[in-house]
Amino acid sequence: MGNYRLATRDENRVYTSGITPKINGQLVKTGKLDNTTDLTGYVSVAQQAIKNAIQVINQEIFDEELIDKIVMMTVYINASDDFIFHSKIADFLxxxxxxxxxxxVIGSRAAVGVNSLPGNAPLEISLVASIK
Incomplete structure (x- = not known):
């Protein structure tokens, strides 16, 4: 693992690093999405990534605190050049x-297609959460 933190807190905000859909350190799915990909198969994949991100945020907050809002969500999708359904993956999240x-709960978001992701992950998310 590189020299960084999975999340950093600054006052009432928590910023996550890029979080992928892993269970016990293993990606639940790998590969690039293209226009023939059945996106319904990625609902659970996207949900695993967001669950992981929430867990990382919760490690930075105190027992009496809660996530108030996701101020910003950035979704990186390992996509082919012709993939056009980026926002659908973000919709799952x-x-x-x-x-x-x-x-x-949701503020701003961006969905971005990229040529590759670490470990050939299909998606990676980064969140900024406000805490109350």
Whole structure:
């Protein structure tokens, strides 16, 4: 592992590093998404990444504190040049956050296609969360 932290707290904000969909250190899925990819197979993959990110944030907050809002969510998708459904992957993440935290939890977001990700991960997310 490189010389960095998975999350950094600055006052009432927690910033995560790039978080991938891993369980016990292993990616749940690998590979590049293209326009023939069945995206329904990536709901659970995206949810694993967001669960991991929430866990990392929770390690930076005190027992009496809660995540108030996801101020910014950036989604990096390991995508082919012709992939056009970036926002759909981000929607999976947004829907999960609303289920867990309720309406109004999501601030800004960006979904970006990239040529590769560490370990050939299909996606990586980075969050900025405000804490109350």
């Amino acid at each position: 947004s829907e999960y956050l609303v289920e867990v935290f309720g309406d109004g």
